[in-house]
Amino acid sequence: MRPLIAHQSRGALRHNLSRFPKPSWAVVKADGYGMGALEVARSLDQAPGFAVASVGEAMVLREGGISAPILALEGPFDLEDCRDAAAYQLDLVIHDLAQLDWLEALDRRQWSGLWIKLDTGMHRLGMSETAARETARRIEALSVGRKVWMSHYGRADEVELALPALASPPPGWSISLANSAASLGHALPANIGRAGIALYGASPISGDLGLNVVQRLTSQVVAVRHVPAGEGVGYGARWVAPRDSVIATIPGGYADGYPRAMPDGAPVSVAGVICPLAGRVSMDRMTVDVTLAGDAVKRGAPVELWGREVPIETLASLANTIPYELFCNVAPRVARIWS
Template sequence: MRPSCATIDLDALRANYLLAKRLAGGRALAVVKADAYGHGAIACAKALEPLADGFAVAFLEEAVTLRTAGITRPIVLLEGVFDPAELETAAELDLWPVVHHETQLRMLELAPRRPRRIWVKINTGMNRVGFAPHEAPAVWRRLQAVPNLDPPVWMTHFACADDPTSSMTLEQIRRFHGGIATLPGETSLANSAALLAWPQARGDWARPGILLYGGNPLVVGADPDMANALRPVMTLTSKIFATRWLAPGETLGYGATFVAERPTRVGLVAIGYADGYPRHAPTGTPVAVGGRRTRLIGRVSMDMLTVDLSPLPEDLGQGAIVELWGEHIPVDEVARAAGTISYELLCHVKRVHRIHRGTEFTP
């Protein structure tokens, strides 16, 4: 069997959720959309269900997968529903759809059957979806006329919460509370970045996502103690399947972008961009071989990549375990080197064997 593997530490996932909940000071939805950011939505939801106040997914099919697997906690549909049939299914499965715009609101008003609870998105500056703050009272009046509907959860989403130096988040919080101040219902503002950097964004429901999986969403000003408290959930590994030496002046890989300056021992690793490792990760991107840090050299290929074994002991060669990210190599460090974010790296992992481990986990 090809040795590439993603090991998912469900104990770490639970620890990160409890940290998020402590930061929230209230209830917290575990965001498990996009197959739990590449970690396996069913396994992650089952591991979290004894702890979580609820879950959030992007759309109906993701929620159906969880309900079919036996998940009974509340599930929020962050994109809402796309047609009346989906709204009826949401009612049958006791899902909580988000209402973003007039079409969804009208669908709710006309439905013969609807969920008992909804969330309403307020656009405070992200400018993708959501009602303007001044429209919130009119939305509430219309909701009051809908039978058998509980007061909503009013929510918003931040554009710059990952930057603790930006003034935009405080302005968005001000706009949000200005729009819904006199309206009944609960509130949800804080995503992962807001939980870490913006205590002013606390509400009734938090929505931690990347934080659950051990990624630090803050681009600057990260609290090192908090960053250290987050535990990596996914460890992506493979093995060295062959080695070779390059003489000074010899090149390596597509484009001949790496030129050896000295005798260089190269390890060939059975993983590549078709498995989700970033193709544009440059020479120098950190990896760990046998638990010891070294670097990627040359271009990443579809099925393999190459690492520098020169600084490592001779016994770290063919058959040695290579960690691409996880315990020794933070996924955020790899993302920065590749010019992207940890969300993308984790979501793109595929074509590798996935193993879930944890003291309380049963498949």
């Protein structure tokens, strides 16, 4: 078996959800940030609900036995999505009047939940406050179990700019203000939180949030080479040995989700010692300078690419990306082992 494995912890997921103000729904879109949406949802029986991107993602959870409320954050894309949402008892975000037109065109008048999305500055999806209040008025003609006034912060450190409209929903409506950064970084009015990246153990803001690592991406040394000073390593010989060096070859490359953009010197834990990446990441493997690790590094030595010893936030910064992308890009060929 190829030794590149994503070890994933159910206990860490549960702990991280407990760090959020209650109630907070667990966001499991993009196949649970690449970790497996169904497994994540099954691990979080304490979650009051789940949020995904699309009706199609929600249907996968329902068919997998998840009975808790499920919200499609992008709302319906067409009339067929509305029919499926009704059949699978899904909550829908309404960010455009056309979506409400589709709902009203159906014979069905009863809906599990409808969430009106306001645009508070991201300018991707969402309505003006005036349009949102008109939409709420029309929704009152339907039978809706859960009515929620919501938005999504583009700058979670400036949430107060959006509070006046959001904190004044129509009578009888709940509010949902906060993603991970806003939920954990601010004292907000009582609302339905949305536990996203922090649920998976990565911090969206500076400071210690008390999160546990959910995913450890591990591998093993499969070869050790002695490279003379002045010799290059890897494609294009980007890294040149500054002295006689010991180079370990490790399964794990850009086809597995480890970024090709990762620079020389990026930290890799080899046999418990932090060692620098040496040379370009290739499709299936990488090379690491283990000279200073001494005799501990032999074939079969354990490696952590990210997790407890190598924070994923550190690697994301070095690769000029974000932890979300690293999690989501872990390839299907990488084995996932839950514990």
